[in-house]
Amino acid sequence: MALDFRAASLDDIDGLLRLYQQVYGRDYALPLGTDPEVMAREISSPHTTWLAARDPGTGRMVGSIVGNHDPSDGLGKLQGLVVHPDVRGSGAARQAVRQLSDSLLSGDRPADSVYATARTNSTAPQRICLRSGFQALGIFPNLRKAARHETMVLLARHREGVLERRLPVPRVPAGLAGLVRALRSAGFETDTEITPETPPRVPGSRPAAREVELVDAPEFVLRRFAEVVPDPGRRFYPFHSPNVMLAATDGAYELYAQLSRADGYCTLIGTAPGMDALGDDLEPLIERLGGYGASYIETLVPLDCYDELCQLLAHGFLPAAAYPAMRRVGERFRDYVVMARTLQPLDFRDLALDVAFQPFTEQYIELWKQQYLNTRGVFQ
Known part of the structure; x- marks a missing residue:
């Protein structure tokens, strides 16, 4: 059954903190899942779309993803994807990535492209993006330190018609x-x-x-x-x-x-x-x-x-x-x-x-x- 991802509110912060803690423990490097003040600013920002999903039975937070859009650059960014272990394998992560990237690439001022980075401790995070219309673009070796320095990968999804208008590189x-x-x-x-x-x-x-x-x-x-x-x-x-x-x-x-x-x-x-x-x-x-x-x-x-x-x-x-x-x-x-x-x-x-x-x-x-x-x- 598909989850109901909706815009997160300030009242969701405690539940989101528990979700990131349950999934990542103390190793999560981003303040999006660890700092309530940063999370509040992001949820309130007009350039941020934060989607969250609760379990329909218990009401606990089971999914989260954050999207940023800079209209001046025409770029969007996905980050902070997390799903509770109990709902893994249900397609929730792919649903979140697809729903949010669709949203950023449409509307009155759509992004020209949306990018994301994915972890390399398993292929699952990469394939979630690849199966949601993103394309592989490269790697970031030793990019970020969680438990240890970890290589990440870069993916992006473009709005229709953008790639056909690339400038030549002589x-x-x-x-x-x-x-x-x-x-x-x-x-x-x-x-x-x-x-x-x-x-x-x-x-x-x-x-x-x-x-x-x-x-x-x-x-x-x-x-x-x-x-x-x-x-x-x-x-x-x-x-x-x-x-x-x-x-x-x-x-x-x-x-x-x-x-x-x-x-x-x-x-x-x-x-x-x-x-x-x-x-x-x-x-x-x-x-x-x-x-x-x-x-x-x-x-x-x-x-x-x-x-x-x-x-x-x-x-x-x-x-x-x-x-x-x-x-x-x-x-x-x-x-x-x-x-x-x-x-x-x-x-x-x-x-x-x-x-x-x-x-x-x-x-x-x-x-x-x-x-x-x-x-x-x-x-x-």
Whole structure:
């Protein structure tokens, strides 16, 4: 029997807290299931749709899923899916994903696409999304720490007609060849040329890095970011806002990031005056972020930004996932790529992936091996 998923209210918070506690214990990393104040803000937000279901017999909470919609970016996000063990196997999880994604992709101001991440401790969460119209787009290695660092996968579902309006990507660096092939195997047509990227510097040739200060004042950082990076295209990072800034003491650049010390997740959101201003300082900046608690660092880059992709490849970032037609540009849509760098050893033990993610995973592992296990030049 299908559950009745309805909009959650503030009166549901206690029941939702018990549900997340029953299912995840103390390992749940998101405040959506652990912090009553955060949950209240989300339930009350006009940009959030929180669906919850109760057992018709007992009245206890047995299902929950959260959807966020940013109308300015045309993007939706699903998160926080949980169903009580007693109703697993009933189709409740798939019902929740389908119902909420249908809602976000329709209405007066529909999202152009909706994305979700899924766990890899089993294939069940991935297949729930795949069977609800989502497509596999990549992996996030060592993304988030629950009991331990865990790889997640990325999936997205697009509104009808969006994918047919993708902007062309003339060329990408050779380091993204595997990702382009993975996209093609997933049914995303692309006529992209693969060209050799600018080779990285020889180790030891890097000049001394500038002195850098960390500004850990979230409200100030957010205001400063809006001032020095006014172009919306350069501030595009859906559902993320910077809370720290790394500033060169000589004023050469400011790097903005969202850093969660609780789980080591870090996103590089923007740079003033631009990524090229970092030059070879990018490597020591990554080291500094690691010292501040980052264990996984990612950045979102348009797939057609060739020079920026070359720079990131040269400093150890690898293409982990793609997002076709992610951002609207006029009447067309621009493809993006998630470039990731993990500062912890890869741990793929007990990884369970649906075959849809195989091309994305294999290309990442192959690049990682070339980056860190290639012994050519070691033995003279």
